[in-house]
Amino acid sequence: MLRIRRDLVDAMVAHARRDHPDEACGILAGPEGSDRPERAVPMLNAARSPTYYEFDPTEWNAVYREMAGDDEEPVVIYHSHTATEPYPSRTDIARAGEYATMLPSPHYVLIGTRDPDVHELRSYRIADGAVTEEPVEIVETATPQ
């Protein structure tokens, strides 16, 4: 299950709407091992494409170094599908497999923006080529630890 603050959902949806019809992509960072997203980091889609996204390598390096310095990691990696359903594509699954050989597998959040008025938001775990949708619980404020 993904438990996530309302303002982080709003930030991802706003980013996806802003970049539509190109795909938007980004990170929700949180403390290492916490499974708790705490801040949104919208990333550039270096591909600037309606069917593909790729973190800008230089920006990703800078963002990663800042996160690692603060003992944070990507808890969520999100991107939008602007004309199709928000379900991981074959490319999404292949790239997730390569990512998992280097960094802990995040929650993959997909935001569908094909309807101009109503967005779709889904969360998945991707492991060994298998996609599992998971429930998303949206909370109004962070739960104190």
Added chain:
Amino acid sequence: MAVTVSIPTILRTHTGGQKSVEASGSTVAEVIDSLDASHGGLKARLVREGSLHRFVNVYVNDEDVRFAGGLEAPVSDGDNVTILPAVAGG
């Protein structure tokens, strides 16, 4: 020439859990060979058929080596080398 290499979380199984390790070399290829000599198995995760794996990003300081000669990119004493997965999808 001694450089510091930042190792992404999952690859730390090759480095006994260390977040960063020392390596030596004057090019990225030499640094990777030096890494592999002390931390066996790392090279296979980074290099495929003589080139950097397409979905692996290697940086020397702030620069993506893909734009600086790839495996032949020069490395200087004291540089920081970072290894990250590319993040992409469709």
